[in-house]
Amino acid sequence: MSSPHDFDFFHGDWEVHHRRRTDFLDPDSGWEEFPSTSRCRPLFDGAANIDEVDMPSLGSKGLTLRLFEPDTGLWTLNWSSSRSGRLFPPVAGRFEGGRGEFYGTDTHEGKDVRVRFVWSGVSATGARREQAFSLDDGETWLTNWTMDFTRPPGS
Numbered sequence: 643m644s645s646p647h648d649f650d651f652f653h654g655d656w657e658v659h660h661r662r663r664t665d666f667l668d669p670d671s672g673w674e675e676f677p678s679t680s681r682c683r684p685l686f687d688g689a690a691n692i693d694e695v696d697m698p699s700l701g702s703k704g705l706t707l708r709l710f711e712p713d714t715g716l717w718t719l720n721w722s723s724s725r726s727g728r729l730f731p732p733v734a735g736r737f738e739g740g741r742g743e744f745y746g747t748d749t750h751e752g753k754d755v756r757v758r759f760v761w762s763g764v765s766a767t768g769a770r771r772e773q774a775f776s777l778d779d780g781e782t783w784l785t786n787w788t789m790d791f792t793r794p795p796g797s
Contacts, residue, residue, distance in 0.1 A: 644736030
């Protein structure tokens with residue numbers, strides 16, 4: 643069952659290894675890999691948080707605002723990029739059995755896509771976030787970005 647403390651593990655500093663497809667919609671596209679850092683801080687006594695990912699090799703930063711809705715037991719994850727300066731449509735979902743699944747709709751390169759974020763391998767020292775897109779309303783998914791988080795030494 644989801645709770646307002648599902649993302650407590652994520653508070654603090656992280657080193658991040660990114661792996662993303664060069665074309666988010668092409669299963670045959672190559673992958674690029676790069677490092678970043680991330681810092682997350684709690685808000686609303688843990689029922690919300692905000693993190694900023696610094697991706698110097700891309701010349702950009704990302705920000706996620708996560709909000710827990712007590713009436714529904716769902717989290718909404720709201721992403722923004724320093725490149726666009728706007729919020730992308732949120733994904734919503736919950737944690738069950740140590741795994742968080744969050745779904746939403748968006749467009750990518752003019753095509754309507756379903757979006758799925760999965761949080762797995764959650765511990766005090768690591769976690770994985772995976773992004774996938776679907777062009778067929780969730781029948782099939784193409785993973786296009788993974789982020790492996792590890793605590794920096796001494797954190």
